[in-house]
Amino acid sequence: MNAGNTARAYGWMARLFHWSVAVLILAAIALGLYADALPSGTEIELQAIFATFSWHKTVGVAALGLAVLRILWTLTQSKPRPLHPNRKLEHFVAETVHWALWIGMVIMPLTGWLLHSAAPGGFSRILWPLGQRLPFVPENAALAERFGHFHSTGWWVLAGLIVLHVAGALKHALLDRDGTMSRMAGPASRAPEPPVAHGSVLPHVLAALAGLLIWAGTVIVSAGNPEQAAPVASSEQPASGWVVEQGVLGIEVAQGGTPIQGQFGTWQAAIDYDPATLAGKVDVNIDIASLTLGSVSDNAKGPDFLNAAQFPGARFEAEILPPTTEGAAHLARGTLTIAGKSVPAELPFDLTVDGDKATAKGEMKVDRRDFGIGAGYADESTVGFGVTIRFDLTANRK
Ligand code: HEM
Numbered sequence: 001m002n003a004g005n006t007a008r009a010y011g012w013m014a015r016l017f018h019w020s021v022a023v024l025i026l027a028a029i030a031l032g033l034y035a036d037a038l039p040s041g042t043e044i045e046l047q048a049i050f051a052t053f054s055w056h057k058t059v060g061v062a063a064l065g066l067a068v069l070r071i072l073w074t075l076t077q078s079k080p081r082p083l084h085p086n087r088k089l090e091h092f093v094a095e096t097v098h099w100a101l102w103i104g105m106v107i108m109p110l111t112g113w114l115l116h117s118a119a120p121g122g123f124s125r126i127l128w129p130l131g132q133r134l135p136f137v138p139e140n141a142a143l144a145e146r147f148g149h150f151h152s153t154g155w156w157v158l159a160g161l162i163v164l165h166v167a168g169a170l171k172h173a174l175l176d177r178d179g180t181m182s183r184m185a186g187p188a189s190r191a192p193e194p195p196v197a198h199g200s201v202l203p204h205v206l207a208a209l210a211g212l213l214i215w216a217g218t219v220i221v222s223a224g225n226p227e228q229a230a231p232v233a234s235s236e237q238p239a240s241g242w243v244v245e246q247g248v249l250g251i252e253v254a255q256g257g258t259p260i261q262g263q264f265g266t267w268q269a270a271i272d273y274d275p276a277t278l279a280g281k282v283d284v285n286i287d288i289a290s291l292t293l294g295s296v297s298d299n300a301k302g303p304d305f306l307n308a309a310q311f312p313g314a315r316f317e318a319e320i321l322p323p324t325t326e327g328a329a330h331l332a333r334g335t336l337t338i339a340g341k342s343v344p345a346e347l348p349f350d351l352t353v354d355g356d357k358a359t360a361k362g363e364m365k366v367d368r369r370d371f372g373i374g375a376g377y378a379d380e381s382t383v384g385f386g387v388t389i390r391f392d393l394t395a396n397r398k
């Protein structure tokens with residue numbers, strides 16, 4: 001068999017690429033879904049999820065590499081001629097699906113990699129000695145969430161396209177019995193000689209556009225996903241002397257010895273602060289379900305850790321104490337309640353007030369065991385005991 005395509009059939013290079021990319025993509029989908037469905041109750045179960053996602057990512061990156069090589073190879077080739085050039089609609093649909101598959105085989109692993117790259121910390125590695133992160137992609141929880149939404153919506157689209165594609169191939173094999181399968185799977189000698197067609201280029205261009213539109217639609221649908229809130233403080237501020245204009249509330253914890261960072265997308269802070277006395281009080285309410293923590297967000301919010309279903313909110317109520325010496329940090333001293341347990345807590349922070357605008361920034365370290373979080377993870381090798389909570393905000397006086 002020829003390496004290159006002929007007018008009758010695909011050559012062995014195109015076939016090798018077609019089937020290896022197909023197997024890797026199907027394996028990536030299966031591994032992704034399997035990892036998503038695995039229970040996350042115990043430490044061993046969590047490790048199994050990490051390992052499965054590592055395989056998912058590795059298989060996905062291999063699919064991306066082969067897909068790129070496949071595209072380069074295909075650019076040097078002419079396609080076998082259509083077997084039924086007069087079945088215009090059928091041909092158009094098949095070509096549209098092919099175009100959408102070409103795009104999908106690149107865009108799906110790429111968004112997976114972008115998601116992996118942008119996720120602060122990241123937890124399961126691509127199994128190779130090369131770098132993990134893509135250049136020019138900042139570590140940013142909101143960005144990772146965006147790519148994550150696309151990735152999670154996109155696999156449905158890709159799976160739907162594969163179903164259509166396979167259904168079409170089966171129709172040719174079982175109903176039409178026209179030798180289309182032999183062009184890609186059987187001996188080239190069994191592939192029938194297609195008629196010489198003199199079609200215009202317009203249907204090809206339209207099919208390419210339709211394939212592109214399918215993915216443009218997916219981008220729009222995934223961007224409009226209501227869960228996809230950018231991690232900013234909620235605009236519904238309770239009554240207070242100061243209104244948070246923008247802010248970031250994040251945590252950092254060691255995962256398998258590596259620090260990973262996360263952010264809460266929704267929280268409110270009621271702040272009373274008098275610049276004359278340098279004192280006041282603060283009441284922060286945090287929506288636990290809005291936490292993103294790399295790829296372990298769901299585990300972190302699950303029953304073993306923050307248990308968002310049972311304890312949807314966390315709260316920090318504190319008095320703001322003036323700095324002990326001029327220029328030193330302020331101190332918010334009060335009670336931190338997480339997962340239903342209240343613990344005394346002190347949060348030192350730097351504050352700059354400029355007229356009616358204030359910027360504040362600080363961090364405190366807590367021990368997750370004080371809140372009974374991750375009780376089943378009794379050593380630090382999987383999840384560290386210490387959790388840093390940090391904030392950085394600007395507020396305007398009401
Ligand atoms: C697993 C079952 C699959 C079967 C039975 C199958 C079958 C086929 C057949 C028979 C062709 C040739 C069509 C023709 O000559 O007009 C073809 C082409 C193609 N297949 Fe598949 N395929 C499968 C999976 C996939 C997957 C998973 C992908 C990608 C994600 C894919 C992407 C493509 C593309 C892009 C073409 C067009 C190739 C070109 O024009 O160079 N296929 N497939």
Ligand code: HEM
Pocket residue numbers: 024025028029030032033036056057058059060061063064108109110111112113114115116126148151152153155158295
């Ligand atoms: C052929 C390529 C790929 C396909 C078809 C694919 C498909 C999937 C599927 C079906 C899931 C589980 C469903 C879901 O979370 O909604 C998933 C999750 C995920 N994939 Fe992929 N994937 C691919 C490549 C990659 C690559 C290359 C990476 C990273 C290097 C990656 C990273 C992830 C991550 C981090 C998740 C978990 C997302 C989350 O739970 O938020 N994927 N992928």
